[in-house]
Amino acid sequence: MQLLHEAPSVTFSRSSVAAPVVGIDIGGANLKYASSGGKSFSREFAMWKHHRDLSETLVDDLSRFGKGLPIAVTMTGELADCFLDREIGVRHIVESVEQATRNTQTRYYSVTGEFFNAAQAVARIDDVAASNWHALATLVAGEVCSDAMLVDIGSTTTDIVPLSAGRVATPAKTDHDRLVEGSLVYVGCARTPVCALVNELQYQGENATVMNEWFATVDDARVVLGLEKECPGDRASADNAPRDAFHARNRLARMIGLDHRSVDDEAARTLATQIMAAARERIQHGIRKVQSLYGFAPNTTLVLSGHGGDLLPRDVIADRTVIRLDEQWGEVIARSAPAYAVARLMTAVAVRD
């Protein structure tokens, strides 16, 4: 799936006074691009399958943006298990970017808030690894809401970042530290496997334990419930069959040893509802944990990002101000928010070679 978006002509205070920058968010399942001026592009890119094609893909995609524009990179794709470890992953990503962008200024965002050149980046692996949440949170804290919790629900994970006095408030920098404190919830709106969310599903009044196989994901639950558009041409599903309602229902049925022959639409919706509830519960747990850890008030403002907003539990929203990034920045930018953030942040810093 490839998406090219042209933003409506919005003026951004900082980017309008600096030279434009192209931000790239190199994830484990997607490549997302955004210019500081508000143009964005994204594509599915399964790093664990296609990492050798990364450089070539970057060349293709960057041709959609102005030639020779400075490049700001943030990443999470180094965690893909095609890489023995994160060091090898970061090196591969940096090398691929450098190969794709000769004669162009490139900078890598660090969770310290700095930008590194390629040599510095590979010397500071753990600072440039898994940095995209920090880039987004830093821009949001500076520009959208200085004191809030940023909740970014993506396809694979949910970031819950405490923001205080215009800055990122958590000292946790790595994925591991964030898994421990609860600010990285490894549940998203698409890729999360059903067997990681529930042990049992109720069906026709009885509880069936689920098959611990990668037979279905949260995406299937959302398609069955009409929260995600059917996309029959897209086969990025657990069984490589179409992402349409029929096959999504079939995939959910497989989780309890059945298939489309016996599980009808209504039964599939019942299964999907339970799966969505389990996903929301994990996210709710994370929000409460972070809120309590940082002594935030129960009605602390939430800034919502990502395309999985329907996973935000209603209980969590009640009695709060919720600022939606897609309303603040427009849908086009919101779809590639960390890429936009890293581009915007780079326009604001003096960069020397």
Place this chain on the structure above:
Amino acid sequence: MQLLHEAPSVTFSRSSVAAPVVGIDIGGANLKYASSGGKSFSREFAMWKHHRDLSETLVDDLSRFGKGLPIAVTMTGELADCFLDREIGVRHIVESVEQATRNTQTRYYSVTGEFFNAAQAVARIDDVAASNWHALATLVAGEVCSDAMLVDIGSTTTDIVPLSAGRVATPAKTDHDRLVEGSLVYVGCARTPVCALVNELQYQGENATVMNEWFATVDDARVVLGLEKECPGDRASADNAPRDAFHARNRLARMIGLDHRSVDDEAARTLATQIMAAARERIQHGIRKVQSLYGFAPNTTLVLSGHGGDLLPRDVIADRTVIRLDEQWGEVIARSAPAYAVARLMTAVAVRD
């Protein structure tokens, strides 16, 4: 991995009075063969990847056994998600067997205890699907222990089958019904993903939620703990890297956002121990549930099958008689127990074309 085993010269009462039969257990991840005389062979066979090669593979493998011997088939491989549904899966398996065994008598085991020819089999899909547990349990009930619980811990699942008065005591026939009653526990000693077993892992005194990715399996925990031999040439692992202690440790570390650079052998063993405990707990829960459902005494005899015996919780074994099939039948046969069972059962029935 291919294994050819010649049994020691043991005499089996029934098979010695009937013509030999070759049994095939066509699973979702393995093909297992055994003759009623006690010769066995097995190979890994990822149905979801290689289903088109099934017929050809069967031809190759059957050449290890006597030409023209009658064939008894049992299966579970129809649940692989390369098949839209079980009907299509059963049809594909039956067609592949028929293509591979022209001019040979073939019969398909049904959970009703009958043997069907190919035409009957495809007309009785739900009876021949997922039948291998029933074949093994029927032979065990008739020959090993008439009143017991059979606990068969395989690579992917654990079957817990109540046996009473020499027969299979559960009325549940399908995978779904068995998932509901608890007699099919979808936890095994190799393929079960870690993210389906635990939500958190303790590491250095803190709880980290796990990444809901297919980064590691129970097999990695067993390799790290020395319960499974290292096999560097075998890459049937989550990341397609070798099944050795180094890579198994690296895979376990990935579950909590780390890698081999920071997680040493001792730390990996601590992670592995937690994973094994979670797997044992699921199996223990299943055994207790089935025991209670069928009114079995707490000290009911267990018949243990499968190569995951170390997943049988100690609490469950205490104060019971445990009969090990590998001691009863020899290791060679025990490795392909359902294939052996279906071969033996077919020698005991009159088969007409």
